[in-house]
Every structure is written in structure tokens, then in C-alpha cells.
Amino acid sequence: MPDVASQRSRGLVLAAGLQTDFVSPLSSGLGRYTYYEESLNTTEAPAEDNELGLETHDDRSPTDPGPGSKGGQGSIVVPADLNQLGFWLTLLLGTPDTTDNEDGSWTHVFESGADTLPSATLQRALGSGRWKIAKGLMVNSIAFGLAKSEDGYRTFRLDCMAREVYTAGAPIEADPAAMAARAKLPAKRGLTRLNSVVNAQLVSGEFTFANNLQREDYADSADDAGDLASAMEPGDLSFSGNPTYRFKRGAALNGAIDLFTSHTTPFAHEIEYARSDTSSLLIATPRCFAPPAVPAANGPGPVDFSTSITARQVVGETPAPLMTVTLTNAVESYS
Template sequence: MARAVGARSQFAAAFETTYGTAPVSGYLKLPFVSTRLSSEQGLIESDLLGLGRDPTDPIRDVINADGDVVVPVDLRNFGHWLKLLLGTPTSTGSAGAYTHTFASGGWTLPSLSAEIGTPEVPSFPMVSGVKANTLAIQMQRSGAASATIGCIAQGETSATSTAAGTPTEAVLDRFNQFQAAIKKDGVALGNVTGASLTYSNNLDRVETIRNDGKIDGADPGMATLTGSLDVRFADTTLLDAAIAGTAMELEFSYTISATKKLVLTAHKVFLPKPRRSISGPGGIQASFAWQAAKGASRMLTAVLSNDVASYA
């Protein structure tokens, strides 16, 4: 009997026309590092008395479908995750050099269906009504670039054969941490040893009463954008801005070339004044837990430059 292994698992996804209804075609084969996206249904223990010491049967609780998907930050596939998180981008360009601009603050966000298959069993559950709630990216000096996408879904349907057909697969071109850069107000920010960025749609589950235990949807709430900057204490540039309450623009990027890059811009960032501590003879560091707000038109802009013509 074959046993499922992660190396043979498959993640196929397609954007939905109708929320919660899996498309019959148009699936994409998306690379992933790990996933916990699935549904669960708990049990409620019996509260009945008068029938002896042994309890009667438990009853089934509602269905909760959600989980994180850790994906590579790459040149082509990551655009689909940005679309799920922020909505359809504005795309320009030609001849293999395209620029896709994603913006925060949209009222309507798309959903997709994801089939997470393990062919050895075989098992091909389809998770439908998937919306992206959060995006978290960690920047550091070395390693491969990855992002964690927190998802909320409507439900899951079990199957023993694939419904995704033969998914379209893009050439993988993954960004690496050594290709990262951070700018403050358009100027390279020095002495940064680590950084993080977390965006949240703060999705609100619509938990209506229905006989299948599923939710009716997940509506976007007030978005938030937060993160951290860990810096060696070499000057007071960030400290002065924190004390004065001065807003700044922070740009986080991964660059392969002029036509192959990802730029995430937090347009209006505020820094708190951090506590400074000296714990030994080594270098002194400070950590700033920043918060972003809406700038002139939006809070966050993500610009992906690649050879994909459209993410519509």
C-alpha cells in the first residue's frame, strides 16, 4: 500500500467566477513550501443526563476551513498570490517586459479553489472559497525568499481523482534574500540586519445559519500593514524620526534585473521609539516595530515586473 509523501503532493488552483464554486478549468500548478490549508469539523460532547454514566453520541460542530500556505517569492507565480490578496492589478508593457501594479484598499477581493492532491492514496480534496487574509514576508541576509499566506476558505470536498486536469505550470524563477534591498524615502537604508512586513485584510467570516456548516463568505475589514526593522545602532536617523513622529516611505524589494523584480512600498510609515539596551561587548542593535497608514492614495503598492502578460 502506497503512503503519501510531501515530495509528490500537488497544489493546483484556479480563480473562481462564483464564490465557493470550483471552476472546471483554468487551473495553475503553484509551487509551495508547506500548507495547512484544509477544513476541520470538531465534535461537541453530549450534555444529556438521565441515561446513565456513559455519554451518548457526540454531535458534529461547524466546519472551519482555513490555514497558512508558505510559498516561494518568485518572479511569476507570486503574482497570483498578490492578486488573491489585493485584487486584479493594472498591467502595462509589451514584448516580454510587463509591469503589474497591485494596490491595497480594494473593496472586492477574488477567491480561488485549490486542489491539494496526494496521488499515492489517492486523495484530491478541493478547498473552495479561498480568500487571502494575510501576507507575511521576512527579510534576512541569506536564504531563499518565502512568504506566508494566511487563507480563509468556505469548505472542502473530498475526491479520489483530480478535477484540475493538467494545470498550467510557469517557469520557476525564485528570488533570494541576497537580492533584497530596503529604502527609506527612496534612499538605501543602511545597517539593517533584519526586516519583516505583514499585511492583513482582516477578513470577517460571514457565519450564517445553514445546514452544511459552512460560512457564506469572508468580507474584507479595515486593512493593516505592520512590520519590523532590526538595525545596528550607527546613527540616529530612524530614532529621530520616531521621536518626532515623522512619517516615511519604506520600500522593500527583490531584484534580479531591471525587468525582473518585486517592489513592495509602504507609503506612510510611523516608527515607535524603541527601548535601547546594551547586553554585552558586541554591536548594539535597535528594533523598530513600525505601522503604516494610507498615503496619498493607498497604504501599500506592490509592483511585479516580469514576462507574464496579464494576471486578469
């Protein structure tokens, strides 16, 4: 038997495009996107079918299973490429409000809280004439960090759900559109603001925004077999983070701890990643809460303090979304 090389992932292309609705996959119009990891898989599992009265060998062994509901879920780790990221943010938050800056850049403003969210068709080469196909792909949550101790480039983790995930012998589109010009964000870039001021010595921080999608199955004959989801409905939104700050000798340098004195006192929180004036990402949550933070002495080294941040929407005469994401880049549209 001849030796056969193992398939490796480095050259396996991922392509995706926005669907017009959840149940109508694309047949063309995909674009190329880069990624670090992709773990989408089917969630279809057989159901026990304990039918009685069959001619069986014995009365203790199970008989054939029945069909289960089709679906898929998994994660995609993507680079913080500010030109590519708008596509994934559109899936996460909906279509942005876009402004032409008339300097070769566009500013896209995404707001959380949309009643409906887009879905996508995705294909990824598996090698040897096989492709992974995901239809009705939706982004359930995004996770990102702010630690500057990391080298290389920053990444974002997208947890996804899909109407269907399967393998095929042919791609949906053999020649996807070329990817946008690269705008990768170095991991050392990034800062945080509390109440619009850089008043904290941030050591590390991990943050997550979640749509909390819920599968819905309606008796609507959306597919012949009736085993595909009718919709993925957005649930209650959540934004959470676990930042750790360094306590400094100068009292004026410890502005963060002055904010974390009561779990009922709101504050504004911002995370900004910037490459230049025309390539940046700002994640703003204007009304956040955190339990009191008290520094601890964990040995002879520096004194740190941590807290858990959650965000809420702004209510009243001038309501505002729980989270607003402002992306400035060189891409005109993601529709």
C-alpha cells in the same frame, strides 16, 4: 503483510485557479504552482447536542453531537517566484492594474483596500489516488522577511481561509496548466528604503500584511445544508514590521534612527526585491509610524536598535492606499 512505502511530499502537485465568485468553485482552468509547505485543514467540529428525554445508559455520558459549520484554514509557504507570485497577490489584494512594457514584461500594480477580494479553488495531490480540495480559498495575510543572512531562495508565508476543505478520490482537474517560467528570488536579494533613501544598515526584518477576513453566515440558502460560509468579508487592514538596524560610527550612516524619534512623525517605507530590470517586486507603504528607537548595548559586540513599524493610508486631497505592491514579471495576466 508486504512492506508499503510511506507517501512523501516532493512530487505532490498543487494547482489552483481564481473563482468567478466565492460560492462557485471551478471545475476546470487550474494552473500549477510550487510550494514548500501546505497545511490547509478543515475547521469543522461537532457541536454538543444535549437533547433531553432519550433512553440513555446513564445521565453522565454525552449523547451524539450535532453538526458544526464547515470551513477551513491553514498556511501555504510559497517561493518568492516573481512569475508565480502574482496569482497569490491577486488573492491577497485583488485584480492589479497591468501595463505592457513591450519588452516581454508586464508591470502589475496592486493596491490594498479593495472592498471585495477574489477566491480560488485549489487541489493538491495526497498520493495513492487521493486529493485535497479547497473551495472558496482566500488569502488572509502574507508574511515576508528581509534578512540577507539566509541562504537559498526567499519564501513568503500565506495564511488562508476557505469555504470548504476536504479530501476526494479524484481531482477537480486531472491535467492542470503548466506553470510559468521560473523566476525564483535568491534570499540574498532585497533592500529597504526610508523616505525613498537607503539610509539604514538593516540587520533583519519581518513584515506582515493582513486582510483580517471575517466569516459571514447569511440565511441565503447558499448551500443545501446551510453549513458553508456565505462570504469572507475583508476587515480592517494592518501592516506591521519589526526591523533591526545596526548602529554605525559615522553619524551620517544612522539616518534611520533620526526618523524614529517620535511616534507621531510619519515616514515612507519601501522594500524591494529585484532579479533584473524586468523581474522585480516593490512593496511600498507611504505613511508609516514607529515608536522612538534607542540603541542598547548587549555585550561587547555591535550595537543594534529595533523598532515596530505600522502603516496607515494617506488621507486628504490626494489619498493613497496603505500599501502598494508593484510586480514586474513575464506573466501577462492572472485573471
